[in-house]
Amino acid sequence: MPAPRVTLPGIEKPLLACLGFFLLVFAARLFWIHQYGNATPYWEQWDSEAASPFKPWLEGNLPWSRLFDQHNEHRIFTFRVLVLLELELNHRIWNPLLEMVVSACLYAATMAGVLALGMRLCRREMWPLLLLGMLLLCSIPFDYDNILGGFQAQFYLLLLFSLLFLRAMASATLFSRAWWAGMVAGGLAIFSMGSGIVAPLAVVGLYLLQGLLRVRRDRGSLITAAALLLVAAVVIHNMSAFGFNVEQPHSLDDVLYSASLVMTWPFLPFVPGLFLLVNLPYLLFAAGLAKEAPPPEDRRWLLLLCGLWVILQWSALVDARGAVPLLSRYKTVLLMGPVVNLLCLVALPGPSGWRSWVRARLILVWPVFMVLGLVIASGGVQRGMEDRHRDSLVQQERLLPYLTQGKPLQVDDLPDFVRPYPSSSRLKGFLDDPTIHDLLPPNILPSHEARQVWWVRLLLPRLQACAIMLALAGTGLLLLFCRVCAPLPGRRAVASTNISP
Secondary structure (H helix, E strand, O other): OOOOOOOOOOOOHHHHHHHHHHHHHHHHHHHHHHHHOOOOOOOHHHHHHHHHHHHHHHOOOOOHHHHHOEEOOEEOHHHHHHHHHHHHHOOOOOOHHHHHHHHHHHHHHHHHHHHHHHHHHOOHHHHHHHHHHHHHHHHOOOOHHHHOOHHHHHHHHHHHHHHHHHHHHHHOOOOOHHHHHHHHHHHHHHOOOHHHHHHHHHHHHHHHHHHHOOOOOOHHHHHHHHHHHHHHHHHHHHHHOOOOOOOOOOOHHHHHHHHHHHHHOOOOOOOOOHHHHHOHHHHHHHHHHHHHOOOOOOOHHHHHHHHHHHHHHHHHHHHHHOOOOOOHHHHHHHOHHHHHHHHHHHHOOOOOOHHHHHHHHHHHHHHHHHHHHHHHHHHHHHHHHHHHHHHHHHHHHHHHHHHHHOOOOOOOOOOHHHOOOOOHHHHHHHHHOHHHHOOOOOOOOHHHHHHOOHHHHHHHHHHHHHHHHHHHHHHHHHHHHHHHHOOOOOOOOOOOOOOOO
């Protein structure tokens, strides 16, 4: 007698998958933080956290306007608010490990939202491919610099607010609550990183395309596009005045080579035109959507918009960091290319004729091809994390004697990027400042351990155990999801899509 099918009244099936996915991705990042994380502040953290905003905040002279101060070509308002909140929650003790944990949670939640979008766009039989692909893409620590750096939360805030903005602008009515919420999210994206400005430009590109296809010609989209172009012009002019060109490409050949690197990642551009194969799902999806030209409320426009955002992020990366476009910290954004292509792959329609033949082969070939690329790209990840962990231990060992025993500060003999901070005299000034000294992390000033809030003292030493428990819970939810979504015995699963707003 066949086993009865499991049903959970009131619980949507995609919710189980997204929650299980969130727990597994969060668990993976907690494991990497446990293995290789260190609370010693590094380089920019001394200037952009300790000196400001922490010191003026604790001394009671931090005006709101200083939270919008420029950091290179960026204005990292959202990051400054986040780290101030973390500082207050931890009884005014600075702990970059706590910042890493919060960043891991932000990333896992954001990508769970992306998974939810994909599950609403594809047929039910494509859910396993989507789920497995997303787990693989989001669990490999390509962006280990961001995972192991408390200062790098800007990348996750950029991703979160950009996607919220794109979601609202894809279908929101002018001056509706969703429209205003989207505008706020877009502003927060701009004040997370400099490349936050590409999200408004992507929306303008979508509205232009829909206008050419006679899908959208309403007054609201024209007003929105004009407002976004005005904001973009002001922000881009402000950034161009900064003149930060250390990592910019210096010739047309450099630009073309850098562009080929980012468009073909995780592969290297050994083969001309390789980017066409890497991004074939998105190209086919975009061509099919343009031919069909559904109404603007159709969710598939949001997926097309996400692809435009990725293309513009590539352009911004090539323009601003074209000399070093594949550094680990940029992989958070680069990874969105394969993610969007995966979503397009599972969302491709299944028409009859030659398109059905192409789609069936692509679903078989592209995932295998991409797995091969991800395996190749992951070759240096382990070594990179080990090097970073080893350097952080050296930094901790050099700071401890100065802070706990009063011995001379000895960091000048270290290589540049192994030093806790480039200038030893300025670093000494940070350490001797009474306000900054009073909030230093407990790994370099052990007397501060007891001052931390109880749940931080309980959580951070047990990250591995937390990762194991979250992984078990996430696996259980995904198994339950598979059981709930299994077709009835003897009955064929119904293929359906949900593309309503």
